[in-house]
Amino acid sequence: MAKRWIYSDASITTAGTMVCTACRKPITEGAFRYRQNDAGFLTQHKACSLDDLEWKQIEKRQQEYAAHNERRKTALRAYIGEFGAPDDYLIAECMADAVGTGKQP
Numbered sequence: 001m002a003k004r005w006i007y008s009d010a011s012i013t014t015a016g017t018m019v020c021t022a023c024r025k026p027i028t029e030g031a032f033r034y035r036q037n038d039a040g041f042l043t044q045h046k047a048c049s050l051d052d053l054e055w056k057q058i059e060k061r062q063q064e065y066a067a068h069n070e071r072r073k074t075a076l077r078a079y080i081g082e083f084g085a086p087d088d089y090l091i092a093e094c095m096a097d098a099v100g101t102g103k104q105p
């Protein structure tokens with residue numbers, strides 16, 4: 001039995017009755033957390049569990065990923081602007097070069 005909270009979003013996960021144990025309202029959208037106990041699943045809106053510091057860690061990781069993705073898009077737009085879209089052969093050759101460098105995506 002998982003005793004620790006699991007964090008997800010109502011658009012991709014459901015757990016138990018999807019009724020928040022804090023505010024007693026249905027969880028129909030957005031971030032929520034859940035865990036299982038002997039009685040079933042406990043579910044809580046993110047907004048009803050903001051004292052859980054893991055939400056801050058999740059937000060930090062999401063922001064870091066978004067920033068990383070923006071840097072990748074900026075670099076790719078610059079490449080395409082100068083050379084056009086890379087063909088499959090060029091991508092495969094560069095991917096092969098990256099193997100072992102730890103820099104493959």
Ligand SMILES: [Zn+2]
Nearest residue numbers: 020023045048
């Ligand atoms: Zn709630």
